[in-house]
Amino acid sequence: MSTFEDFKKQFKGDIVTPHDPTYQQALDRWAANARRDAAVVAFVKDAEDVALAIKHARTTGLRIAVRGGGHSPAGTSSSEGGLVIDLSRYLNNVRVDSDKKLIHVQGGAQWGSVDHAAIKHGLAGVAGTVNHTGVGGLAVGGGYGWLSGQHGLVIDNTVQLTVVTADGSILTASETENSDLFFGVRGGGSNFGVVTEFVFKLHPQRAKVFAGPVLFGPDKCEKLAAFLDEWWPRAKAEEGILVAMMRGPDGNPLIMSFVFYNGFEEEGRKAYKGLFDLGPIVDQAAEVPYEELNNMTNPLAEWGANYYFKGLPLAPKPSDDLNPKMYDQILRFASSPDHVCAVLLEYLPHGKINSISADSAPYRRDLAGNTLILIQWKDNTPEKSLAAKEMAHSIAKLLPQGEGYGNYTPESDALPTAGAVTADKTKALFREHYPKLQAIKKKYDPDMIFNQWYTVIPA
Template sequence: MSNLPESFTGDWITPDHPRYSEAIARWAINAERRAKVVAFVKSAQDVATVLKYGKQYKLPVAIRGGGHSTSGASSVEDGVVIDLSRYLSSVRVDPVEKLAYIGGGAIWETVDKAAIQHGLATVGGTVNHTGVGGLLLGGGYGFLTGKHGLTIDNLVQATVVTAGGEILAANSTENADLFWGIRGAGCNFGVVTEFVLRLHPQRRTVFAGILAYPPPLIPNAAATAAKFWDAGLDENEAITYALTMDPAGSGHPLALLFIFWNGSEEEGRSHFKPLFDLGPVLDTCKEIPFEEVNSVQNIHLKHGRNYYMKGIFATGLQVDVAQNLMSLLPELSTKRGINFNVIYEFMPTKKVLSVPNSATALIRAFRANVLLLATWDDKDPSKLDAVRSAAIELRRIVIQGERTIPESLNVGYGNYYSEEVTSASAGSGADSEALFGENYRKLQKLKKKYDPDLVFFKWNPITPEA
């Protein structure tokens, strides 16, 4: 079963290979799975060959771009991984047309650094070792969302290898239905080997950094951050508000605010003056090169730990539930050994909502993404059950504070889904139906056309139309 297909030109890694452990390693170690084969592809034709191989031997398939999924979507037990990260990870910038040609296995760091050399940028991930493909296909929020919308709003074209092995260009005129579907519905329709993204003029430095507030200041920090959101964010700003445990080990929670201003330090300090006036105990904010802004949070999100995510939507910062969250975080940390972060991501919505829901697969609404992010170092696989249980408790608190979005529809941002999907569970579609709302029926038709046999099921799978 590990026979190398004759036409395959990449690297064919099986469990007996000396670099097998490296080949299945992921950002989150709890997302690693023991594949029968890891195929490091060199071309779209290689991808088609591996898909044919998987079908021939009835092997489940996973796609690895940046390897950042916490659900195991980029890994597969006893199956075949199509890995784009080794040979399809480069970026070519056309500064005249303001376009970036991006390999399906590239990470955002490569894009940011290549584009800014020409004074250009696009909407990329706020953690720059995230893969381009995973973030983009699920929507894509970033610090430039206020000016340029979602990452999918900047997609000009993609090269897609479908379940049947066809290699298709998808854009507004060629295979337009597929182009519509991949903008928000993840990897449900194929493997993207190249993205073409629109670039925009970008100043070379921006103002950004972290502010920290101890327990006595947390209510005021929350209320002040909430005022920025309620007033309507400027297109040049973004705020991330996180409740977490003090990394210094004091045993107390902290409020951490990551602030971004697409301008000078003088402008940024003036704009965010109410937050500085509260007297944070930590202020790392300064003017930095643009290509560094998406790396500031990397130190807290290193490779090789356990990670779990759960997404929620909220229409505001929920100042009134902060105390309940603060009370629970120390208990989770001390009694269960889990470091939980409750993160509210505030990006300007005007540009995002200027695109109608009918234009892409992604559903848009006036709301912020809330991320429950757990990290832990215990390698006991049973620990995940305790993490899920704790996430449910925290989610309940956030959900109770949300008075606009019905709980039945509050599935959260699709890229923050952490439950593993197996071939046995892929056909239910309940969460996907809530996620894609009014677009789900159209997506079912597309699934029937491009992937009727559910070859691609590892991320918010869509059930093909009957």
């Protein structure tokens, strides 16, 4: 019996190959340009299936990718000619333990499921800002959300993980069990194994929050920056603003601010009075059910378009990023009629995040916040793809330099060919934690079979 037949016989989930009618559907990704023609897509039903898929890939020399939500524009959940371990079809359930204020989330779930399940109990966890983002990728790379000001990152609210490692072992990782693996996975990305279940802390959460887009014309750029300069140093934990420099659907310059306040509308309008007093051209901020909050930025993250991301650190002072001169330069680069370009400045208070011990997880605790250059386009061609990359890198040169948030990584940084790793980028991301991660990598994945994201080279 062939190795593949043996694999199929033992495997409980679905195995899809290029000969199957559902093959193209199995390759579907949030970013259409992140699709790759895998040799095998293994829709796993449990951790044992994951172990079997790893064993088969290693036996046959197939490169492994892991798909949770399929939301990486860098293509980290796809593998050309390789094997994709896909958690999304069967391992997508969530279970709330309201007494312990914990939520058990399978590795293929999306954040929308977490938001909806938890709020039924008057609870919420730190989640992403787009509800169809996969839990897995966000949660192992750091994890920012609207509640980060109050509760820290997703990795700071992770209490237990079930991880299938390179040798097929199914391990529980926590502060008290396999604590080195627990350290590595919370911020070290997909370097150490496949997470089939997360257990996150939940926190009491009010049913409604004040949030929504507030749009300004370019003439308000300087005044908006002055408001942010005054607000940002004293921003409270329950606040947060996302600012996007972009062109509107009609091609005209636009500054979108998306405001969030974890409280009543009256309190939110008071907290952001200086912003509303500027006279927005559109004000759609309102009290909304908490579980709807992460739907609201979905228009910038439409499923099935093509995407290119570039992440950078936020400047300490908002007016260093947002000013008329910078805005004009950005718009000059972002003038292609084929591309939608937004420079997103994320003002999520970092007091709680940066108060957590630097040794708790391999994640920096000195950032002010993140900038994301997001390029979206339809009908992918090599020319459009190259233009998007050039646009992002030209804009990036205008902004503060440094290694940005790992989950905002462009493909060229994230996807080494197996064994040939952009080591300098990885060291710059993990900094003083890199030697410890190398030791963990040597223990759990010495052959570097997990190599789809800022790959750590074993010590």
